[in-house]
Amino acid sequence: MDLRQRTLKFSHVEQQELVSRLLELPAHDFLEVLRAVFETRVPDVESRVEQKFFLGVASIKPKLTPDRLQLAFQESGIWLQAVPYVNWNADVANDYVVPEGFYEFGRCSTCQIDLISSQRKAICPVCGSNVPLT
Numbered sequence: 603m604d605l606r607q608r609t610l611k612f613s614h615v616e617q618q619e620l621v622s623r624l625l626e627l628p629a630h631d632f633l634e635v636l637r638a639v640f641e642t643r644v645p646d647v648e649s650r651v652e653q654k655f656f657l658g659v660a661s662i663k664p665k666l667t668p669d670r671l672q673l674a675f676q677e678s679g680i681w682l683q684a685v686p687y688v689n690w691n692a693d694v695a696n697d698y699v700v701p702e703g704f705y706e707f708g709r710c711s712t713c714q715i716d717l718i719s720s721q722r723k724a725i726c727p728v729c730g731s732n733v734p735l736t
């Protein structure tokens with residue numbers, strides 16, 4: 603038994619059931635489940651600095667390399683973007699898109715993290731700012 607198995611509080615079968623259930627969820631429901639977890643759970647409750655979980659997308663070896671992407675990839679060849687939360691307080695009725703693909707981009711003006719989403723009206727998962735995406 604490896605360390606990972608010893609630290610699990612639930613059985614391997616329970617874990618697989620949870621993973622299967624998450625994989626079956628439509629994209630919208632999957633994102634809302636993760637939002638509920640990530641807005642509540644913190645990586646280290648003992649830390650003196652505020653830490654947050656968030657869903658991210660790592661883009662590796664892009665096929666397109668416009669100037670914006672070249673800057674973002676820098677030397678690592680990997681571009682990390684956070685998936686923001688839908689801003690349900692904004693008027694999303696006309697803009698809401700079922701999240702099957704992430705084609706809206708932007709950068710949080712408060713914490714400067716890059717964001718990627720299916721929605722134009724978003725909330726930064728790191729600092730909570732409202733961020734319009736295009």
Ligand SMILES: [Zn+2]
Nearest residue numbers: 710713726729
């Ligand atoms: Zn932010």
